[in-house]
Amino acid sequence: MNIDPQIVDVATTGKPRRFVFVLMQQFTMLSFAAAIESLRIANRTAGKTLYRWTILSEDGQEAVCSNGCVFRVDGDLGEMEREDTILMCGGIDVQKATTKRILNWLRREARRGVTIGGLCTAGYTLAKAGLLDNKKATIHWENQDSFAEEFEEVTLTKSVFVVDGNRMTTAGGTSSIDLMIKIIADDHGEDLANAVADILIYSSIRTDQDTQRLSIPTRIGVRHPKLSRVIQMMEQNIEDPISPATLAKEVGMSTRQLERLFRRYLSRSPKRYYMELRLQKARNLLMQTDMTVINVALACGFASPSHFSKCYRSHYDTTPYRERGSHASRLSV
Structure with missing residues (x-):
């Protein structure tokens, strides 16, 4: 049985905000799915298209996530619109997945002023491209030691997510939901963000002040x-x-x-x-x-x-x- 959610009235001006998900090889499915589902539910709950998205891979070929599932994508790395939000989706062996082509593409888009984020371990990719220099960031706790050794110019935190200017990073797993809830709240208000969390049965929304590991x-x-x-x-x-x-x-x-x-x-x-x-x-x-x-x-x-x-x-x-x-x-x- 499919029950439509109660529509949250949202005033909109302009075109929908577009997210560009880049699936790196061996990316983590949970982090990606948590982010894109939050956007889908926001649209459904608002009764209108607030968000659009496209899914890319480095070469436009199918992307394989860390659990072996294969994803078809919409294309390869091209020129983005300045209003787009790029979300790099990382996972296992992110160093190997961080290629020269990806780094050059990210640097080019950053110079054009595009907002760029890294889900799960993709904070490494942003740091490698120099996009997190003199900024706060986070990454999955398993990667914190190596990240801190390699990127001394980045202020590494243990937060579940960090937004510093037009750069965003998350710790992986369900922290993508926390980031998207914040984005939805900033874009369209707390009522819609809370409604999305309710539909996700996400009863404890975390902020950038919450740490990713258990006490x-x-x-x-x-x-x-x-x-x-x-x-x-x-x-x-x-x-x-x-x-x-x-x-x-x-x-x-x-x-x-x-x-x-x-x-x-x-x-x-x-x-x-x-x-x-x-x-x-x-x-x-x-x-x-x-x-x-x-x-x-x-x-x-x-x-x-x-x-x-x-x-x-x-x-x-x-x-x-x-x-x-x-x-x-x-x-x-």
């Missing part, structure tokens, strides 16, 4: 303020690790009490937990950047490459060099 207590399944504070300090000090004694002193307990706290709630010592955080960041950098293994080691608080390799092998059962080699082999298949 530390929720993530670790433990609500202990001192433990959460210590873990936060660990996550914020990967390159220059803080000693357990200093961590304990910062939260007003002894080193022995801190040890007991970690073993009770996380079944490991503070030193071991900290090591796992550093090694996880190292693995992200190995997979997502061209940094040398030595520089990865330094960025993760290892003064000695040999010590880094030993710790990495112990945790992941392979060396950093082999990890990077096997990842490169998978990408080339």
Whole structure:
């Protein structure tokens, strides 16, 4: 049964706003679908065409998303209208999908004043094109470490989405809905935006002040303020690790009490937990950047490459060099 929604009266002047979705290879379907469905529902709820869209790929050929589904597109990268909004749709292995043709096209459209956004990992593509220099941006939390290392001129945030002038970035997943809800509200008012959220059964609209990851207590399944504070300090000090004694002193307990706290709630010592955080960041950098293994080691608080390799092998059962080699082999298949 198809029930028409209650029409939200929207006053319009001028032609519909057009969005240009560029599907990069291995893009994330959820981020793309969440964005385009929000526009479709806005049109349906308003009872008129407020938004139009077109779907492109780099070469005009079918685009394959990360789950293997294939999408037909309307064309390849051509000249846009200045009033258009380009949304790059990224996903897995965005570095490989960020080609010279895409970068040159984005730079050209940016010079013409077109509004450009990046969904999911496509913030990397915008940064690579130089479109986020001296701007705030966000990207999926799995890519934050590598992004921060490569693009020091970008102010990276942990927000679900960021709008800075005519540049937009999202963290991926359902954050596309949050961005589109903001755009719809800015264009046509809160009533329409809230109606779209209701139809999407999206009951908790987030703003650019909301962070993309769960809080530390929720993530670790433990609500202990001192433990959460210590873990936060660990996550914020990967390159220059803080000693357990200093961590304990910062939260007003002894080193022995801190040890007991970690073993009770996380079944490991503070030193071991900290090591796992550093090694996880190292693995992200190995997979997502061209940094040398030595520089990865330094960025993760290892003064000695040999010590880094030993710790990495112990945790992941392979060396950093082999990890990077096997990842490169998978990408080339």
